[in-house]
């Protein structure tokens with residue numbers, strides 16, 4: 349038997365994702381349509397709110413009149429735009445991004461927009477169109493682009509330039525892909541709605557292939573402080589990172605390298621650290637041996653006198669905005685939210701935020717309605733494998749908080765940070781990292797306690813109301829009887845007047861529960 353020789357070759361990142369589109373969320377036409385909208389909307393939001401611009405986002409999906417499986421997606425924003433020289437690669441080279449820095453953005457992998465274009469190319473074959481003007485650009489550029497999968501580079505099909513007379517800035521991306529609107533519709537509508545909940549400062553207009561228009565208008569002009577780039581924390585480094593940092597640093601002494609390139613390290617601490625572990629502070633970091641580098645990484649992770657990672661570069665939504673968002677979209681009877689203090693995960697700060705909404709327009713259901721977010725991205729798939737699901741369904745005993753299912757209860761969990769432990773590049777669920785799980789649990793308990801107080805107060809009010817109503821119910825009768833008895837009395841008593849007098853007495857005692865009741869007759873009708 350003759351063995352055939354194995355054929356070896358390497359493939360480009362574009363080809364890898366072309367072959368494995370499922371791992372990026374493009375498993376079938378329905379999922380792909382959802383994922384495409386998501387990737388483009390997230391880029392639009394990153395280009396606006398992460399730069400302090402109040403977002404105006406227009407999303408449209410149109411069905412091709414002949415090929416019914418073809419959908420044309422267009423997403424337009426008023427963001428910072430893309431400098432012309434980067435447009436082709438930003439949309440035509442897989443793993444090309446402006447977000448490979450330590451900054452809290454929705455985008456992370458340098459993949460999303462390219463996957464949409466690649467998927468469109470595989471299923472429909474039309475080039476994608478990108479129209480963009482960077483801030484202060486005197487021209488608007490338009491590129492029609494395809495991706496050279498083998499070479500992982502953009503193919504520019506055509507290019508246009510216009511004068512930017514109105515000072516417009518922003519980006520519009522148009523791409524045709526195979527989709528399945530009927531199966532994706534609910535998820536896409538949910539996605540847009542959940543995005544609107546955490547961006548109450550955005551205008552979002554969504555035009556569906558059925559000709560419906562969903563509009564989420566800005567309800568506040570308050571926008572979270574934009575995220576800022578930060579430096580790595582010593583506890584988060586590994587051998588590879590330290591090598592890169594050393595190759596890029598301008599510092600010529602170890603002490604300068606440690607104090608300048610890391611966050612949370614001043615000169616004094618850097619010196620104490622280096623002395624403790626026997627490093628010469630004036631040594632050139634570029635001359636460290638392999639063994640010394642290994643020792644340095646171990647020591648950086650171990651030394652516990654560095655300041656904790658800072659979190660002022662992060663951009664949490666904030667409890668007030670969460671409450672505004674939940675109120676305006678879910679219209680509940682009760683809402684509360686909390687932004688927890690930062691915690692540290694592998695040398696990165698993480699902030700967990702939790703919101704709660706109860707009653708009102710929320711439909712009672714057998715389970716908590718869980719609204720999950722990471723860096724302001726709504727996560728809709730793989731709910732059951734997410735750490736937040738574990739917390740609300742396993743760790744919390746809701747009966748302790750006075751909740752009996754079915755209940756009209758929604759919990760919002762937002763995790764933000766420069767490193768999020770997503771379970772995959774599709775960014776749909778978050779791993780069960782103990783420190784994050786604990787924070788979510790504490791946050792949920794905090795807002796659940798506030799709901800419990802509200803429900804207890806409401807129950808007491810209802811009891812008092814019932815009591816007052818029961819008493820008042822008899823007012824007319826007691827008054828009549830008193831009037832009859834008083835007939836023997838020479839002084840004439842007006843029956844009506846007496847009823848009102850007794851009613852006023854009762855109202856005086858229970859007045860705060862009887863705001864809408866001005867006469868005993870209102871009650872008699874109302875209570876049965």
Ligand SMILES: Nc1ncnc2c1ncn2[C@@H]1O[C@H](COP(=O)(O)OP(=O)(O)OP(=O)(O)O)[C@@H](O)[C@H]1O
Pocket residue numbers: 387391392395425427428429430438439444445446447454455456457458459460461462518519
């Ligand atoms: N609407 C937009 N406005 C401004 N810049 C954009 C826009 N869309 C994309 N870009 C630029 O193109 C780059 C590539 O986008 P892409 O969606 O491929 O990856 P990403 O957003 O960096 O990461 P991820 O794969 O996690 O979404 C972005 O980093 C950004 O610089």
